[in-house]
Amino acid sequence: MSPVVVAADFGGTNLRAAIVDEAGQILARRVDPTPQGAAPDVILAEIGRLLHVTTDASPERPAGLCLAVAGLIDADAGTVILAPNIPGFRNLDLTAPVGQALGIPTFIENDASAAALGEHRFGAGRGTRHLLHATLGTGIGGGIVIDGKLYRGAKGLAGEIGHVVLDPAGPRCNCGSRGCLEALVSGVAFAERARRLLAAGASPVLQELVGYREPTATDLQRAAEAGDRKCEAEIRNGGHLLGLALGGLINVLNPEAVTLSGGLLGMGETLLGPMREAMYSIAYGPSSGTIVRLSELGDDAGLLGAAAVAFERLRG
Numbered sequence: 001m002s003p004v005v006v007a008a009d010f011g012g013t014n015l016r017a018a019i020v021d022e023a024g025q026i027l028a029r030r031v032d033p034t035p036q037g038a039a040p041d042v043i044l045a046e047i048g049r050l051l052h053v054t055t056d057a058s059p060e061r062p063a064g065l066c067l068a069v070a071g072l073i074d075a076d077a078g079t080v081i082l083a084p085n086i087p088g089f090r091n092l093d094l095t096a097p098v099g100q101a102l103g104i105p106t107f108i109e110n111d112a113s114a115a116a117l118g119e120h121r122f123g124a125g126r127g128t129r130h131l132l133h134a135t136l137g138t139g140i141g142g143g144i145v146i147d148g149k150l151y152r153g154a155k156g157l158a159g160e161i162g163h164v165v166l167d168p169a170g171p172r173c174n175c176g177s178r179g180c181l182e183a184l185v186s187g188v189a190f191a192e193r194a195r196r197l198l199a200a201g202a203s204p205v206l207q208e209l210v211g212y213r214e215p216t217a218t219d220l221q222r223a224a225e226a227g228d229r230k231c232e233a234e235i236r237n238g239g240h241l242l243g244l245a246l247g248g249l250i251n252v253l254n255p256e257a258v259t260l261s262g263g264l265l266g267m268g269e270t271l272l273g274p275m276r277e278a279m280y281s282i283a284y285g286p287s288s289g290t291i292v293r294l295s296e297l298g299d300d301a302g303l304l305g306a307a308a309v310a311f312e313r314l315r316g
């Protein structure tokens, strides 16, 4: 039998765990809702219970475990520095208590970095040696694979592509800077663009869709699909800025492929067309050969990414 690992993906909504083999097959899985408003020790206890139940369902003893968490992670120290979606997860040693409880080697990774390795091993990045992965969702994350291995940087924070500054006079970002990619082109940023259009009375189509509630990025997308040119222009501008950021990064990294995942991909060519155009317009020399591929892992990206990290860590 091929070795298996426990993979876990912790978000603000769900705690997911699975048994995964070296080919990326999910042999068993569990999903529980993240306890809302609970203290860290309550969430830790729930994580421990979920991992025990998942491990019990494994056909053989797992060789190791990796937890993918959205946030700032010190992967080498095994600690969560800050997880904005899980209140109380701050300067928290996660791997030691979990590893002791389960008695197997335990690792932790930023979810976007894990997703990059997952795409490289099991998804749209198969067959590449050098890969840049971008997660385009509520926020913007990224991960870098160099020579087939996840690149973590000096402090494990490499791949934070959401905080490339594109407009120093732009909107304030959660990180404290202005005009970061994430502050201009993310689910939250597109919702803010929609809010501004509504406040200016610039889009009757969007107003009709939204009524009196807060607009979302999906509303902006639907209004654009319904033919609203102002909404379409906001998405196209976002795609252009995303392409500038990715183009700069491929000039630095010269990856064979850029893989993309996340809910913003639902915006389709309205986003991706201007993105490709801007990216290739600034890609320098051979970097213009970098190809763009969309994720093949879907909802399992976090779990398969965590599994890929566990197998890589176990190989040493």
Ligand SMILES: [Zn+2]
Binding pocket: 162, 163, 164, 173, 174, 175, 176, 177, 180, 182, 183
């Ligand atoms: Zn930022």
